[in-house]
Amino acid sequence: GQNIDQPTEMTATEGAIVQINCTYQTSGFNGLFWYQQHAGEAPTFLSYNVLDGLEEKGRFSSFLSRSKGYSYLLLKELQMKDSASYLCAVRFMTTDSWGKLQFGAGTQVVVTP
Amino acid sequence: NAGVTQTPKFRILKIGQSMTLQCAQDMNHNYMYWYRQDPGMGLKLIYYSVGAGITDKGEVPNGYNVSRSTTEDFPLRLELAAPSQTSVYFCASSYRATNEKLFFGSGTQLSVL
Numbered sequence: 001g002q003n004i005d006q007p008t009e010m011t012a013t014e015g016a017i018v019q020i021n022c023t024y025q026t027s028g029f030n031g032l033f034w035y036q037q038h039a040g041e042a043p044t045f046l047s048y049n050v051l052d053g054l055e056e057k058g059r060f061s062s063f064l065s066r067s068k069g070y071s072y073l074l075l076k077e078l079q080m081k082d083s084a085s086y087l088c089a090v091r092f093m094t095t096d097s098w099g100k101l102q103f104g105a106g107t108q109v110v111v112t113p
Numbered sequence: 114n115a116g117v118t119q120t121p122k123f124r125i126l127k128i129g130q131s132m133t134l135q136c137a138q139d140m141n142h143n144y145m146y147w148y149r150q151d152p153g154m155g156l157k158l159i160y161y162s163v164g165a166g167i168t169d170k171g172e173v174p175n176g177y178n179v180s181r182s183t184t185e186d187f188p189l190r191l192e193l194a195a196p197s198q199t200s201v202y203f204c205a206s207s208y209r210a211t212n213e214k215l216f217f218g219s220g221t222q223l224s225v226l
Contacts, residue, residue, distance in 0.1 A: 004155070033214065042203060042217035043156070087155065100171065101215070103148075103155035 119218030
């Protein structure tokens, strides 16, 4: 599979901003998703990027640069409930695939008081 | 509207035993998926289905089997359980394959001892 790299863990203070980076191989790129996963729970969808630029949804924003194989998820005004793992997932198209998702290992965000 | 329902939530198997993980969705989604998630690792695709009667292998299919006799149900069968199959299993669905987000079930924690 394709490599998707994201930091293992990040710690930030309540009310602060945290940026989670995700890098991937550009060949066959066909869309990037961010999911949030609280401990012991299922992943839930946060955002989707397929074109370059910034997508904003309330306190969360996601950015994509296709030429650089780079995305970030920006979490603003951090709250304790934002403590979770954030998964970067990329859809790659190949000659024998309609484009299944490849997941990164996830970034554990710890929000401290 | 229940979404994606997975059972059981927890299960302990002995080496060599078999079991079926159940998954059902009530959203009339065409695409269904089985993932496994090991600690510190990204979600790995086991099998997927693009519609009733059609299934195909993902990244890590060995030791598993699936069937899709209806749009709603997508059970995962483990034959001859091995310790390497100890993991958290997630079923997911989407209406289409491309820019559609995945809806996940609540997961099954499986231990093979």
